[in-house]
Amino acid sequence: MERTETTHRGILLFAALLSLAACTSVKLISDYDEVIDSQALQLQKKIDSKLTSLRFAAQYQLEYQANQDFYRDALTDLNAMSVRASAIYQNQPTLEQIELAKTNLAYLVLLNKGCVEAPLSSAQIAQVEANGIDLSMDCHVENGATSNASAKGEQKLNRFVIPPVQALFNQHLGAIMALELAKKRGDGTALAK
Known part of the structure; x- marks a missing residue:
């Protein structure tokens, strides 16, 4: 009789836990953030506008020194987005996309300064990822350049x-x-099963 009562309690406890788990949702990704959405749109417009104008610009406008402030502003915007995104719980996918944009900005700067002579090696890519964007007038190997060079x-x-x-x-x-x-539509959550 005691064994049946213990089994019955175990089944009731299991059923209670199962029903509790069925009602619980697990958050896999952060909620929608209107600020990040807006910042991404504004930065996309800024970069797209600049690159469109460079396609038809005079030769002197293609010089790195003529674009240095633009690169600095774009990096500042990406850093602000990164700080905002990192403050939000479960926001790793957004942070990864921001980091990719930063890495590609670093590559663009290397191209504009003529700091690379061929496709980047894995060592150069690692340097860019580790040390970020070099906004100076020089080329530095530690920032992904093929060789050190100044001016x-x-x-x-x-x-x-x-x-x-x-x-x-x-x-x-x-x-x-x-x-x-x-995230706004709710595609970033799943129910626990």
Whole structure:
């Protein structure tokens, strides 16, 4: 009789836990953040506008020194987005997209300064990821450059790289906006089973 009563209590306890688990939702990703969505849209417009104008700019406007302030502003915007996104619980996918945009901004700066002579090696990519964007007028190996060099402000961005770079930034910032909109629709949560 005692064994049946213990089994009965175990079954009731299991049923109670199962019904409690069925009513509990597990949050896998953060909620929608209107600020990040808006920041991503504004930055996308800023970068797209700048790159569009560079496609048709005079030669001197393609020089690194003519674009240094733009790169600094874009990095500042990405840093602000990163700080905001990192303050939000379960926001890793958004942070990853922001970091990809920062990495691609670093590559664009390297291209504009003429700091790379070929596709980046895995060591150069690791340096960019570890040390970030070098906004100085020089090339530094520790920031992904092929070699150290100084006074690169007059180097010009090749117009032929602008359209694919523009598409890449539109893709990254669009991914951030798409992710935020998916969060708004509730696509980022799942029920525990």
